[in-house]
Amino acid sequence: MSLGWSHKHRIAEAKGGKKGMGEFLQYTVIGLTVGSFYALVALGYTIVYGIIRLINFAQGDLSMVGAFLGWTLLVSFGLDRLPLYLALIIAFVVPMLGTAVVNLGILQFAYKPLLKRSLLAILITALGMSLLLQNTAELIWGPRIEAYPPNLLPSTGFFMGPVHVTYVQIALAFVSLLLMGAMVLFIQGTTVGTAMRALAVDHDAARLMGINVDGVIRLAFVLGAMLAAASGVMLGLYYVQIQFTLGFLLGLRAFTAAVIGGIGNIPGAMAGGMLIGLLESYTTGYLSGKWKDVIVFGVLITVLIVKPTGLFGERVAERM
Amino acid sequence: MIDRLANHRVARTYVATRDQLARLPFWVRVIVILGAVGGSVLANGDDYVTAVGVSVATYAMLGLGLNIVVGYAGLLDLGYAAFFAIGAYTSALLMTQAHWNFFATLPLAVLFTGTAGAILGYPTLRLRSDYLAIVTLGFGEMTRITFNNWDYAGGPNGILQIPWPNFFGYELNTQGDFFIVGLALLAVAMIFAQNLDHSRLGRGWVAIREDEFAAESVGVPSLRLKLFAYVMGGMWGGLAGAFFATRIGAIDPTSFTFQLSVLVLIVIVLGGIGSLPGVIVGALVVVAMPEVLREFADRRLLIFAVLLIGMMLVRPQGLWPRIRRKPKPFYGLEEEESEDVADKILREHQVQMEERDRRHAAAGRQVPQRGEALLEVEGVVQQFGGLRAVDNVTFEVYRGEIFSIIGPNGGGKTTLFNCITGVQKPKRGKIRFDGRSVVGLRPHVIVSRGIGRTFQGIRLFKQMAVFENVMVGLYPRHRTMTWQAMLHTPGERNDEVRTLQESRRWLGFVGLESVAGRLATELSYADQRRVEIARALAAHPHLVLFDEPAAGMNPTEKLELVGIIRKIRDLGITVVLIDHDMSLVMRVSDRIAVLDHGVLIAIGKPAEIQQNPLVIEAYLGREEDLVEEQAEGA
Numbered sequence: 001m002s003l004g005w006s007h008k009h010r011i012a013e014a015k016g017g018k019k020g021m022g023e024f025l026q027y028t029v030i031g032l033t034v035g036s037f038y039a040l041v042a043l044g045y046t047i048v049y050g051i052i053r054l055i056n057f058a059q060g061d062l063s064m065v066g067a068f069l070g071w072t073l074l075v076s077f078g079l080d081r082l083p084l085y086l087a088l089i090i091a092f093v094v095p096m097l098g099t100a101v102v103n104l105g106i107l108q109f110a111y112k113p114l115l116k117r118s119l120l121a122i123l124i125t126a127l128g129m130s131l132l133l134q135n136t137a138e139l140i141w142g143p144r145i146e147a148y149p150p151n152l153l154p155s156t157g158f159f160m161g162p163v164h165v166t167y168v169q170i171a172l173a174f175v176s177l178l179l180m181g182a183m184v185l186f187i188q189g190t191t192v193g194t195a196m197r198a199l200a201v202d203h204d205a206a207r208l209m210g211i212n213v214d215g216v217i218r219l220a221f222v223l224g225a226m227l228a229a230a231s232g233v234m235l236g237l238y239y240v241q242i243q244f245t246l247g248f249l250l251g252l253r254a255f256t257a258a259v260i261g262g263i264g265n266i267p268g269a270m271a272g273g274m275l276i277g278l279l280e281s282y283t284t285g286y287l288s289g290k291w292k293d294v295i296v297f298g299v300l301i302t303v304l305i306v307k308p309t310g311l312f313g314e315r316v317a318e319r320m
Numbered sequence: 321m322i323d324r325l326a327n328h329r330v331a332r333t334y335v336a337t338r339d340q341l342a343r344l345p346f347w348v349r350v351i352v353i354l355g356a357v358g359g360s361v362l363a364n365g366d367d368y369v370t371a372v373g374v375s376v377a378t379y380a381m382l383g384l385g386l387n388i389v390v391g392y393a394g395l396l397d398l399g400y401a402a403f404f405a406i407g408a409y410t411s412a413l414l415m416t417q418a419h420w421n422f423f424a425t426l427p428l429a430v431l432f433t434g435t436a437g438a439i440l441g442y443p444t445l446r447l448r449s450d451y452l453a454i455v456t457l458g459f460g461e462m463t464r465i466t467f468n469n470w471d472y473a474g475g476p477n478g479i480l481q482i483p484w485p486n487f488f489g490y491e492l493n494t495q496g497d498f499f500i501v502g503l504a505l506l507a508v509a510m511i512f513a514q515n516l517d518h519s520r521l522g523r524g525w526v527a528i529r530e531d532e533f534a535a536e537s538v539g540v541p542s543l544r545l546k547l548f549a550y551v552m553g554g555m556w557g558g559l560a561g562a563f564f565a566t567r568i569g570a571i572d573p574t575s576f577t578f579q580l581s582v583l584v585l586i587v588i589v590l591g592g593i594g595s596l597p598g599v600i601v602g603a604l605v606v607v608a609m610p611e612v613l614r615e616f617a618d619r620r621l622l623i624f625a626v627l628l629i630g631m632m633l634v635r636p637q638g639l640w641p642r643i644r645r646k647p648k649p650f651y652g653l654e655e656e657e658s659e660d661v662a663d664k665i666l667r668e669h670q671v672q673m674e675e676r677d678r679r680h681a682a683a684g685r686q687v688p689q690r691g692e693a694l695l696e697v698e699g700v701v702q703q704f705g706g707l708r709a710v711d712n713v714t715f716e717v718y719r720g721e722i723f724s725i726i727g728p729n730g731g732g733k734t735t736l737f738n739c740i741t742g743v744q745k746p747k748r749g750k751i752r753f754d755g756r757s758v759v760g761l762r763p764h765v766i767v768s769r770g771i772g773r774t775f776q777g778i779r780l781f782k783q784m785a786v787f788e789n790v791m792v793g794l795y796p797r798h799r800t801m802t803w804q805a806m807l808h809t810p811g812e813r814n815d816e817v818r819t820l821q822e823s824r825r826w827l828g829f830v831g832l833e834s835v836a837g838r839l840a841t842e843l844s845y846a847d848q849r850r851v852e853i854a855r856a857l858a859a860h861p862h863l864v865l866f867d868e869p870a871a872g873m874n875p876t877e878k879l880e881l882v883g884i885i886r887k888i889r890d891l892g893i894t895v896v897l898i899d900h901d902m903s904l905v906m907r908v909s910d911r912i913a914v915l916d917h918g919v920l921i922a923i924g925k926p927a928e929i930q931q932n933p934l935v936i937e938a939y940l941g942r943e944e945d946l947v948e949e950q951a952e953g954a
Contacts, residue, residue, distance in 0.1 A: 053450070054450075055450050055453070055454065110629055110632075110633065113633055114632065114633070117636070119449055119450060120390070120394060120396055120449070120593075121632050121636055122632075123396055123449075123450060123453055124396070124585070124589060124628065124632055125628070125629055125632045125633070127398070127582065127585070127628070128625050128626075128628035128629040128632065129625075129629065131582065131621060131622075131624070131625035131628070132622070132625035132626065132629065134621075135619070135621045135622035135625055136622065138622075139619070139622065248578070252454075252457070252458070252461075255454060259451070259454075290465070290468070290469050291465075291469065293461060293462075293465055294462050294465050294466065294469075297458035297459075297461055297462045298462065300454070300455070300458050301444075301455050301458050301459065304444070304447060304451050304454070304455055305443045305444060305447070305455075308447060308448070308451060
């Protein structure tokens, strides 16, 4: 249940001889890279929560599903023999679509019948879904740690002053920024995006205005799953190793990011993701990796208690 | 033939035994049933079966604790394993480091986990329930990681060689011994849980679960009750943890993962949320199923996940659902003469009022006499964004009168009520009741100061019977403590009987005694409003605020309502009323205040209000407007 194992060697790499400012900047680069993965998952949480007020516990596990679908394509189907760019496009797009189908199934089968029932019932179901995804993945892919093709991406990079930046880091951060940017444009700039925002405020009013409420909810689940799957594939490419349990902590950290950013607030979720990534990287670097999660949860609890609307303000109206 | 006879006899014996059992008090039933189960398992003598039995008992104890938090108080706790861990570590450290006896460590384990519950609960109770779930999850993980990193407690290796418990010189070291201890602890936990469920706390929890806002507004201290639930849930977990530690003999952080929290949640979801026998059934399924279906043991989490989702979709009430309590209202009360009811209420209420006046006078406070100001509202302002809902409103309500507040929709009437009852805090101004400020107090405190209310949209507790709704209204007047409720002491029993008697009297007072056992939602609109009135009166208020009590009533029902309001006034209770029915307001009120766009535009006797040009203008529009409209129409 930890993402920490290979993080450690990256940090150790970073520690190699550098001190002071250089060290700090190195942790910052790592933090921002990891943070961009969290931001993607957090975005999924925020979109779904904004629309149906459901903490979809399975969000992190959808990432895991995406990571394994990508792994299957690259390793079992031998996609790594194709030209690199083609392999990467397939390894991103197919898992994103596959995970979207899974999430739609979850919505239709499990959440839909419960939307009108108590919050407790739907939360428990969401928890069950997370468990189900994990254990189904264990059934399909086995309990062992699997590895992405290690030499798929070049491990080289360049030095910016004392800071070592790899091309992979840049590429992954670029892809996540691209996805996030596309999401913001979609939600702010299109009619469907406007419908989503209307739904976040009032379901009944939106329905009366002729918005296809069920359709928009489905769309939110599709988008959430696609973002999660993309982040899963990126995790695989970056950390190399994946396991069926990786969704649990990833989901929790991403949820923390969504809350810190103010749930329902899309730029907030991105900023929150970066903050959590940085926090984690600094804690691992300066303190010790074993207190990392205590600090992340400590921040989560403190934010929820002191400022439950997040640092950048919540964008959902509380329904009575 | 003989066969059939035998069957018949068996069936008859079974039915007779069952009925006899049902008549026994709960604690006797628990001891008889657990004793019988324990006896037969021990007589079987199979160590393996006994060991499974010990695990079932452990999970059942955990389930009982989580059931208090999730089932009774309705708060989803996803970090329950933390309490189990704290209990286990407390007991194990005391036994290994300080060489305490196992039984001596129990109080401390329970104390520590109860404290942990309070520490977790206190700052988090105002959170939305879904956020609370995440906070508890985080708390559970933090606790586990902390134990994992804490060298004194053995770090990742945990604590080894925890000694067997010693019971007055007899070392408990077989599965059978543990089974007996486990069943005994389970029996205690079950009896306490049942007693809590059937006390005023249990009623308060149901009320909070159904409608926290309404519960708080009729005098249930909702935050304190939720905190209680956390503390007690934690204590149960601590008990189970200590027992687990000594039985296993070695504990380490991997015994207390998120997975365990989920398993305990599955125990109560399978069994039936809120149901005590359900917890046992759930524990049996969770522990015994993987033992029976050996070949699927690796896949047990997959099976549980499917079960969890399936239960929520198909059978959310669980395998052994919680039964609604007390099908018959006022069971076990001797009959009272119904004509005496009003007299009794009057006498009792006068005694209460005089006592209170005396107390206040003794405390050096001025007690408003009949006709003097009981409620003083001075310069109250309430603002929502740019909108001034209540704008510098000042008036007094005299003790013993019927005072109405009228005005067009959106005039600020309900907002004013919310300010007086503590639901909202006014931006500016003073509100004094009985000479003391009530601004900034929590709604339930204001109820205990003597202000009761009803709601514009009816807010009864839907899953409760009518009489139970009224009993919730009596919450602030209970004198028993939590430990008394847990032990079901004679004092607590008397208190409950008194509560039942009074709720019956108040229902008689509003004329609804005959429907006391029905669900609140089964009544007509008008009758639901009367239940709300009875619930407000049950707290023995000095002042009641009725928000549109006549809305949705037909003329006959309105007439009855006028009678009830007058009867309430005759009890010496001051009545403040919001309503739109002018003929009712004019008939029943001593004085009337008119609010328009948050501003008090008139106050006086009904006849004066009817003549007041400002009031006429507020209701009908200005004369020029009328003329213009007519001109346009022509």
